[in-house]
Amino acid sequence: MAVLNRLLRSTTSAANLTSYLRRGFATTVATDSPQTGSFTPSLTFKKDPQDRNVQWIFLGCPGVGKGTYASRLSKLLGVPHIATGDLVREELSSSGPLASTLAEIVNQGKLVSDELIIKLLSKRLEMGEAAGESGFILDGFPRTINQAEILDEVTDIDLVVNLKLREDVIVAKCLGRRICSECGKNFNVAHIDVKEENGSPGMYMAPLLPPDHCATKMVTRADDTEEVVKKRLQIYNEMSQPVEEFYRNRGKLMDFDLPGGIPESWPKLLHVLNLEQPESRRSAAA
Numbered sequence: 001m002a003v004l005n006r007l008l009r010s011t012t013s014a015a016n017l018t019s020y021l022r023r024g025f026a027t028t029v030a031t032d033s034p035q036t037g038s039f040t041p042s043l044t045f046k047k048d049p050q051d052r053n054v055q056w057i058f059l060g061c062p063g064v065g066k067g068t069y070a071s072r073l074s075k076l077l078g079v080p081h082i083a084t085g086d087l088v089r090e091e092l093s094s095s096g097p098l099a100s101t102l103a104e105i106v107n108q109g110k111l112v113s114d115e116l117i118i119k120l121l122s123k124r125l126e127m128g129e130a131a132g133e134s135g136f137i138l139d140g141f142p143r144t145i146n147q148a149e150i151l152d153e154v155t156d157i158d159l160v161v162n163l164k165l166r167e168d169v170i171v172a173k174c175l176g177r178r179i180c181s182e183c184g185k186n187f188n189v190a191h192i193d194v195k196e197e198n199g200s201p202g203m204y205m206a207p208l209l210p211p212d213h214c215a216t217k218m219v220t221r222a223d224d225t226e227e228v229v230k231k232r233l234q235i236y237n238e239m240s241q242p243v244e245e246f247y248r249n250r251g252k253l254m255d256f257d258l259p260g261g262i263p264e265s266w267p268k269l270l271h272v273l274n275l276e277q278p279e280s281r282r283s284a285a286a
């Protein structure tokens with residue numbers, strides 16, 4: 001593992017920290033729901049790196065495949081893969097205290113606030129800690145500088161992996177997405193084979209084709225049009241830049257240019273992370 005510059009943490013006292021977090025959540029109480037105001041996150045997520053597993057973040061635009069890589073790495077390292085999108089969906093389908101608040105926000109088509117996302121994440125981390133989990137890989141979080149700052153107060157992040165892919169390839173990948181209308185499985189018909197040109201490397205990504213029984217039932221998501229995909233990328237880039245800067249300034253950001261599909265990218269990603277191939281490592285943890 002490359003040596004990561006650990007920021008000298010400020011000497012914020014626990015009382016100040018609690019007050020800071022309460023202040024953060026106070027806005028939630030006003031805008032989201034009065035019933036959820038009593039929640040205070042546990043402040044016990046900070047541990048000596050020697051005594052715990054990795055605490056990493058995966059950043060990357062929609063369609064880059066960060067869920068895939070984060071999920072594979074979490075299995076390899078034996079840490080939970082925590083995707084905030086999943087947390088929202090799970091809470092919505094539960095009878096938890098935040099479910100009705102969330103349902104209201106989502107039904108009104110509003111964005112779930114930073115504070116509410118932090119609550120869900122804190123709750124997830126607390127549950128994990130109680131269950132003996134150690135470490136995590138966060139996926140889709142933090143999305144804003146505000147979330148990054150709050151997260152920084154709640155826990156320590158060791159490394160932020162920023163997955164990058166050429167925009168023309170991302171667009172082609174998104175336009176190639178298909179879903180089986182019967183079984184719901186995801187496929188991708190895009191066959192990406194970019195030739196090396198003017199010094200920029202070529203790239204190959206094999207399609208993920210459906211089996212025969214799904215092939216006749218393929219549908220495209222309504223929002224996977226070129227215009228919408230490009231707009232989504234533009235919004236992501238604008239939002240993510242300050243978050244990337246936040247971690248770059250702390251010496252924690254590692255940009256990783258995906259060299260192709262999973263067969264091309266996975267071994268290189270393991271290599272830059274100083275990890276070994278799954279076969280020779282942690283076979284018992286699988």
Ligand SMILES: [Zn+2]
Pocket residue numbers: 180181182183184185213214217
């Ligand atoms: Zn199917």
